[in-house]
Amino acid sequence: MQIQHTSAIVTGGASGLGAATAAALAASGAHVYALDLAQGIEQAPEVDGITYVATDVTDEEQVRDAVNQASTDMAAPLRVVVNCAGIGPSARILGRKGVHDLSLYRKVIEINLIGSFTVLAVTAEAIAQTEADEHGQRGVVINTASIAAYDGQVGQAAYSSSKGGIVGLTLPAARDLAQYGIRVCTIAPGIVETPMLATVSEEFRAGLAAGVPFPQRLAAPTEYAKLALAIVDNDYLNGETIRLDGALRMAPR
Template sequence: MLRPDTFAPDTLAIVTGAGSGLGNATARRLAAMGARLALVDLKAEGMAALAGETGALALACDVADGPASQAAFARILAERGRPRVLVNCAGIAPGARIIEADGPGPLEAFERIVRVNLFGTYNWLRLAACAMAQNPPDAEGQRGVIVNTASVAAFEGQIGQAAYAAAKGGVASLTLPAARELARHGIRVAAIAPGLFGTPMVEAMADEVQARVRDIIPFPQRPGRPDEFARMAVEIITNPMVNGAVLRLDAGLRMQAR
């Protein structure tokens, strides 16, 4: 199915969160290596240029919406066939305090962050896995690969990141049991836990917050580049021994409390 330098012509890869940041960079790298693409993002405009350049199928969809996702996935199957690769990059990272100035933090904020980052990841994992299980196996019996996006916040969440850390911790904890369950179908599951990366989501953080984090990155002392995430995703996809693992991609960063 997969070779180190390129993908077989029939390889369909789904990338969620493809409209910007890590998802966009990953989709571009996959396309450059010959994969066919299905792009998923809440906002269609972010995918337009990439779809035009690559001929990808672009679908505007809330990844955590069950019926909408099933409809989008059905369209992928009908128009492009079954995927062999899924890279889940869709996510949000707003701050959400447990206690705010006027009382308890709103439950709705916690629910929204967990819904997009964790429910959305699981939702597309389950849809893709069910389809991948029907693929013909390659020479090693592999039928598909799923790469999810966790975060270093799963392990060292900062003040104001309780909801985000809980959601990304869920993604990290999902990795091994999903890999174990899907092994009998020839499907591998792994996750990347990025540190500070130069994406719109990170750039929306206050400048002083970004500066504090940059100061504690050992080396290289800079935000990661989205294509560096994409390269790690490709390594997971093409290396058959990567399974059930959460791989940190953080230049040695260990987050402080604030």
């Protein structure tokens, strides 16, 4: 699928994986709508080809408003959607303070899983109304899981649940949307050098990198972006979850 002269939506587009992906899509000729919370957008860099839209992915009306904005240019139809918005708090099911905060568990599921599904469904509705290309294609949606979907560690019950849901969503979503010419894939990153990791010590980051078989380092957000663009480019990739982890398999803790 061609990226040039199309529109794209990237959630969590103000930082980390989302920012790298938005920049890569814009550099490839797409008009990118980067959705993020207002406070995140305030810190986001100005990039040619990127329009920031304050959006809470757990709010269906805000999502619909953003999708409507991204769908107005008939000369640049909405073709690409990348879901990067998410949170990753840590808490044990039974900890020193008692049972896992159920409201926290619900929040993680609502943002990571239900938020991704909301964006997937609402954007699919808009993409389905566009004119297909000569191959019957209309678009591709890329969701973000995590290797925690497979190798969840101590304290990752909520996060792993949400990301496991993304993996489980991938194939049925691809099958549901096949009749509209919309592909669905998922990327499951390992440990990525994101702003979240910038708050920990260099020693801690080095310890994380040492556990990766090869290359023995943390992933860069740009490597996620490159894979997202490769999925868009390869029309036969559909219904698949791709691990991007340097062959890492997480230990229990």
